[in-house]
Amino acid sequence: MPCQQRFGSSGFGKRVFRLTLYGLIALHMLGTAPAATAQTLSEPAMADSVVSRLVAWRTRSDQPVTLAALTSFDWESFSVTRAPAGDAMASCGRAGLLPCGPELQPEAGQMVQVLTFQRSGRQVYSERIMAENGAFADPLPVHVPRASATLVSCQATDGRPLWCVQGARVLRRPQPFLDGG
Known part of the structure; x- marks a missing residue:
């Protein structure tokens, strides 16, 4: 009885327990909710490629x-x-590191x-483009500044999707019926 008088009625303990439980559930839901901010593809959990x-x-x-952004x-x-x-990659197929397709x-x-x-004039990253969906169109970009490095999809003459720098001129095959052929 003295404890109940010191801390109030037994309903007080139930309320504290309930509020604590609801608070923990709310914290858990906030921690697992998807972020509403814009995400880039350069998240740390992604591959470094x-x-x-x-x-x-x-x-x-x-x-x-x-x-x-990438x-x-x-x-x-x-x-x-x-x-x-160059040489084929020796580490392909090991523990799922790299696929080994031809x-x-x-x-x-x-x-x-x-x-x-x-x-600053020095190379900081280099990667071979082996995937067809990662290829760039001619003329290949050379020393494109970061501020101008916006890529758009463009099509090769055979219809394959390629990457082009936005605003850059893309070479095309001459059209015989337009070029006097």
């Missing part, structure tokens, strides 16, 4: 994407060049596109 983020963007949307490192400009494929393992002399990022 910029090309895989480009391919993922294309599967999600046809909208333009700023290359800065990168988690600091850079000033980017370029795409052609280089020999399209991802080109012949050693075959030319592939290479995406590079520069900062």
Whole structure:
């Protein structure tokens, strides 16, 4: 009896218990609710491959994407060049690190596109573009500043989707009926 007098009626304890329980449930729901803010594809849990983020963007949307939204490192400009494929990746297929499909393992002399990022004139990131959905259209971008690095989908002459820098001129095949042929 003395305890009840000190802390009030037994209904007080039930109310405190109920409020605590509701508070814990609310905290749990807040912690698991999806974020309402805009997310980029450069989340820490994602793969570190910029090309895989480009391919993922294309599967999600046809909208333009700023290359800065897909990168988690600091850079000033980017370029795409052609280089020999080099040796096949030795780590493919091990513990699910990399797939080993033939399209991802080109012949050693075959030319592939290479995406590079520069900062202060030095290369800070480089990746071979092995996925067809990650390829860039000709003319390949060279030293495109970060502020201008907005990519849009464009089509190759055979209909394949390619990446183009927004506002950049895309080369096309001459049309014989328009060019006097």
